[in-house]
Structures are given as C-alpha cells and as structure tokens.
Amino acid sequence: MFTPKCPSVLLIYTGGTIGMIENPETGALEAFDFDQLQENVPELKRFNYRIASYQFNPPIDSSDMEPSMWAKIVKIIHYNYDYFDGFVILHGTDTMAYTASALSFMLENLSKPIILTGSQLPIGMLRTDGKENLITSIEIAAAKYPDGTAVVPEVCIFFENHLLRGNRTTKINAENFNAFRSFNYPALATAGIHIKYNYERIRKADPSIPMHPHYAFDTNVIILTIFPGIQEKIVNTLLHTPGLRAVILKTYGSGNAPQQSWFIKLLKDATQRGIVIVNISQCQTGMVEMERYETGLHLLDAGVISGYDSTVESVLTKLMFLLGHNLTPKEIRNEMTRPIAGEFTRPGL
Numbered sequence: 001m002f003t004p005k006c007p008s009v010l011l012i013y014t015g016g017t018i019g020m021i022e023n024p025e026t027g028a029l030e031a032f033d034f035d036q037l038q039e040n041v042p043e044l045k046r047f048n049y050r051i052a053s054y055q056f057n058p059p060i061d062s063s064d065m066e067p068s069m070w071a072k073i074v075k076i077i078h079y080n081y082d083y084f085d086g087f088v089i090l091h092g093t094d095t096m097a098y099t100a101s102a103l104s105f106m107l108e109n110l111s112k113p114i115i116l117t118g119s120q121l122p123i124g125m126l127r128t129d130g131k132e133n134l135i136t137s138i139e140i141a142a143a144k145y146p147d148g149t150a151v152v153p154e155v156c157i158f159f160e161n162h163l164l165r166g167n168r169t170t171k172i173n174a175e176n177f178n179a180f181r182s183f184n185y186p187a188l189a190t191a192g193i194h195i196k197y198n199y200e201r202i203r204k205a206d207p208s209i210p211m212h213p214h215y216a217f218d219t220n221v222i223i224l225t226i227f228p229g230i231q232e233k234i235v236n237t238l239l240h241t242p243g244l245r246a247v248i249l250k251t252y253g254s255g256n257a258p259q260q261s262w263f264i265k266l267l268k269d270a271t272q273r274g275i276v277i278v279n280i281s282q283c284q285t286g287m288v289e290m291e292r293y294e295t296g297l298h299l300l301d302a303g304v305i306s307g308y309d310s311t312v313e314s315v316l317t318k319l320m321f322l323l324g325h326n327l328t329p330k331e332i333r334n335e336m337t338r339p340i341a342g343e344f345t346r347p348g349l
Ligand code: ASP
Pocket: 015, 016, 017, 018, 060, 061, 062, 063, 091, 092, 093, 094, 095, 118, 119, 120
C-alpha cells in the first residue's frame, strides 16, 4: 500500500536500446513493449514508490526523434506535473543530449526532476547497464528535501553513475557504458554506495511559480563546421538556403576561423540579412573568446555572436526554440548571450 506521501515517479518510455530485444530471425535490435521492460526489471516492484508509466506507441529509435516528439513529451509532463514528484524519460542514447537540451528550454520555471536515461545494452541482456541506470534515475527523480522540494529540479541525463545537466551533455562513446560527458560543467551527482549530490552546482527552483510549457520550434538552422580547404561556393550556397534563419558556426580552438575576405564577407552579408550566426568551438572543452586572436575579431566584426562554452546540442535546440517564438533577430541575439537554463557559462555573469 502506498501512503499519500510516498514518492511518485512517472516513467516515460520513448524507445531506444534500453527497451530493445534481438529479433531471432534477423539479429537486429527491435523495440518491445513496456510491460516486458517491467518484467525484465522486477526490482521496480521493490521501490516503495508509486511508479506509473507512459509508453510511446510505437517506441522509436532516437535517431527518429523530432521536435514534435519533444512537444509530446512536454505535454505528458505538463498534464501529469502536479501528480508526480519527478519524471524519468527512457530514451535512446543517440539523440538524448538534444532532447535533454530542448526540454530544458521548453519547461520554464521547472521545479521537479526530469531525468533522461537509457543504456548501451538492452535491459534484457545479462550484462545490461540499463537496470542500474533506470533504478538510480528513479531514486534521483524522487529525491526530496524534508520540506518536500526536489533535490534536483533540472532536466538531467543519468548514465553510468553520473548525473549531468542535460543541456551541458554530449554523447562521446558509441560502445562504452560511460557514454556521456559534460565537459564544461561538473556532474550534479555521482552514484556509488550513496548518491552524492553536488548541491552548489544544482539550479535552485521556486516551486511557487507555476511551470510554463513551451511547444514551438523553427528548424530553419544549419550547423556549419569549418575546415582547411572549405570552399566559397559551398558556403555561399549554404548561407543562401531559402528560409535559413540561423547558423551554428563550429570554429577552431577559442573561436577562430579563416580570415579570407570572401568568408568574412559572406558571414557579414548573412548577419545583415537577419541570419543569426553563433560561434562555438570544435573543441569540446573550453570556451569561445573571439577577442583573443585577430581571426576571432573578424568574426565579431561580421556580426557573429559567441556561444561561449555551449554544447552544439544546446545551441541548436535553443536557436530552434527562440526562432519558434517570433522574436526578431536582435531579440534572438540578446537571448543567445544570456543563459536561460544554465546552458553555458558567461564570464562576468
Ligand atoms: N540507436 C539507439 C537510439 O538512440 C541507440 C541507443 O539507444 O543507445 O535509439
């Protein structure tokens, strides 16, 4: 019997390896349904929690994740927000960092934990990492202070004993259990014998302000990675793509790019046409400092703005989110230079 005060968690199963099983005929991994997931984790019944579940039908490989499905997840969370202490989202690892970043922007004034997790090996396999990830995620999603407020009121990814801020996280390994990293922000918790929370680094929430869900996205964006030998005609074509509204420019080191006049001119023309260009580094650790080298100064002059130490997943989803909210290029540029969900560190803030 559950007491009215017992912790409550909603599991949202979207798909991914965690819920997959091998097709005996083809040998390929295919999704199976959530009841089987519970069969494979009898430990779930040992929690003294109220655990309910919602399943995507059909479950998807996260390579098929789309903004419309982020909206579906947010709708489920919004609809159930007052009835659960926290939410665990089972998700494929491939695009988990994109979903976590998007949700962090879509759930304004979040005061409850949203923990995304998955696994590298299906949960039905003997050596699966899925059980551990799922069980600890549920515990974190239910963790509360004595006054009833959540310990981790953030969108996070829990994987291989580390709780990471979702919009700081990137998938870095296709085969290792330790598949995610937050290069520019410390872990929010580590799970060993005890779950040790990094209290100072966890965002503070104000549960008296209602959570406000957002749904709109505009996906007219591209990621342009520069490289030695990049050609003018290709960059020109990309920057003149009909409908294009924003570019993520992946530059070298601390935000440097070629100084050729054609390149700078194309960028400047684009910003003057209202295209927002955000500079992030191809290096995973460290931040963009365009004032540091002359090459960076040319970019600043062309109207390129800094993405500081953001992940590509976070800049991409934030741009799509802002573009979906009918803001002017100037307003988007302003919003891009201030963190709205702890997604980057801006020196001096
Ligand atoms: N392709 C799978 C997915 O992202 C991989 C995984 O779950 O780890 O859905």
